[in-house]
Amino acid sequence: MRATRAVPALICAMLLAVACDGPPDPANKDMAAPGGTVEPGRAPAPEPQMAEALAEHDHEETGGRLEAHEHGRATLAAAVDGNELTFSFEAPLASLVGFEHAPETDAQTEALNTLKDVFVVPGSMVAVNPSAGCLPLMTTSGTHFGGGHGALEVEHVYTCESADRIDSIEFLLMDRYPQLESIDAIFLSGTRQSAGELRPGSPALKVR
DSSP states (O other), X not given: OOHHHHXXXXXXXXXTTSOOOOOOOGGGSEEEOOOSOOBTTBOOOOOHHHHHHOOOOOOOOOSSOOOOOOTTEEEEEEEXXXXXXXXXXXXXXXXXXXXXXXXXXXXXXXXXXXXXXXXXXTTSSEEEOGGGOEEEEEEEEEEEEETTEEEEXXXXXXXXXXXXXXXXXXXXXXXXXXXXXXXEEEEEOSSOEEEEEEBTTBOEEEOO
């Protein structure tokens, strides 16, 4: 099973506080093509081909029940499959833009669009230690609404020259979103696993 399909199940197994559903249809998500080299603290500018590949579609669910979540917290899962590294991030919209319903004003629509623009750029959300040689391959993102709740879901896929050298994963956006107080983070590969809580003062997960 490839990492892109395995990550939601891994989140369910490792983070029991979060009830997970299957990944939404990628055709209904925002998508970005490869960007530049990923370095800690630096977000490479989108390449022209990435900008052309951005899809202007959101996956929105206005009925039913959205998976349970806690304001101020988010989940980040990283899974390695061969030379492919996949990040899956999910957070309540209230922790990022201050509201959870579908946008009702121009200002709220702009806030959501800005949020997705920030998270969709490869290297803007997470950084991997450079010695692993990881480069962004694909990004998908979507906003979901249901049962009075809203969430942002983002998936970043990287290809790595030396995935076995991954020793640190840093979340780069906690200072930008102060309402996001903590992130439950996990790393899984065929030989290693790590878990920890990321906070503004310690936004990096050490991979053992």
